[in-house]
Amino acid sequence: MRYTDISFLILKASAYRETSTLVSGFSAEAGRFSMIMKGTRRRKDAPLVQPFVLAHVSCVGKGALLTNTKYEVQKRFEFQGNILSAGFYVLEVLSRSLVEYQSEPAVYHLSLKTLHELEAIQEHMTDHSRSANNGVQMMAAVASRLRPFEIRLLDLLGYGVDFLHEAGTGQPITQGEYYALCPGEGFVAQPAFSADKEADRYPGQVLQDIAQSDYSKIETLNAAQKITHCLLPELVGHEPLLSRSLWST
Numbered sequence: 001m002r003y004t005d006i007s008f009l010i011l012k013a014s015a016y017r018e019t020s021t022l023v024s025g026f027s028a029e030a031g032r033f034s035m036i037m038k039g040t041r042r043r044k045d046a047p048l049v050q051p052f053v054l055a056h057v058s059c060v061g062k063g064a065l066l067t068n069t070k071y072e073v074q075k076r077f078e079f080q081g082n083i084l085s086a087g088f089y090v091l092e093v094l095s096r097s098l099v100e101y102q103s104e105p106a107v108y109h110l111s112l113k114t115l116h117e118l119e120a121i122q123e124h125m126t127d128h129s130r131s132a133n134n135g136v137q138m139m140a141a142v143a144s145r146l147r148p149f150e151i152r153l154l155d156l157l158g159y160g161v162d163f164l165h166e167a168g169t170g171q172p173i174t175q176g177e178y179y180a181l182c183p184g185e186g187f188v189a190q191p192a193f194s195a196d197k198e199a200d201r202y203p204g205q206v207l208q209d210i211a212q213s214d215y216s217k218i219e220t221l222n223a224a225q226k227i228t229h230c231l232l233p234e235l236v237g238h239e240p241l242l243s244r245s246l247w248s249t
Helices: 081-097 105-126 132-156 204-211 218-231
Strands: 002-016 020-027 031-037 053-060 065-076 178-182 186-190 201-203
Touching: 002 065, 002 081, 002 105, 020 105, 081 105, 081 132, 105 132, 132 218, 178 204, 178 218, 201 204, 201 218, 204 218
Parallel strands: 031 065
Antiparallel strands: 002 020, 002 053, 020 031, 053 065, 178 186, 178 201
16 A cells, blocks of 8 residues: 555654654545654654644555655644644544545545634634633634534534434424434424423524524524534544543533
8 A cells, every 4th residue: 555645634643662653644535544654753853743733745554554654744733722622622523533544535625624714713813812702702713613514524424414404304494493303313393392401402593504504693503512412422432522621612
């Protein structure tokens, strides 16, 4: 197996044996895979090898674990604070959802788009005062980028739901109705007044907004968070996501 001059987003990096680094990353051409970078930990001029680095790489190998033969850093996403936690969340979700060596170019481009959007939020917030209100705005801005990432990722990998039509009937979801989420199926209509908890029902207008990636209302952000937290375990597994312990949005 050989890959030449492919773009590679590092998801994880750890020490390997005495002097090398084991790197797990994601490329449009080869999907998620791991490679050994020999001798990186004994070189004074060792290249930057860590999460959030986008590099041009070449690698070869006969088994599942490849050996790196070329490594050139293209870009490093330099996140801080809550933006860093959000970035680690993106990388962790990718690590746990992608099948090894399964090419997912749409997911790859979605991931880079999301990281660039987080970078833009950080740059914008750095240019403004760090007031309490600014912190609230940052949290809302980050959430408004993570929710579309999650929903689109679920859709691309076969775990998404239809936000515009009822499950089973195919009837359009309408603004004046409420709907409950049935994991693995989709949304079904419920009476406006129901014995079920309010958190389990979503207004049709909110579902339509999510379908259009319109997160201008806090109600839509909150609903999208509940929906994705319900759907994601089927994709990433039921073990807690470690990055959520750093900061949850």
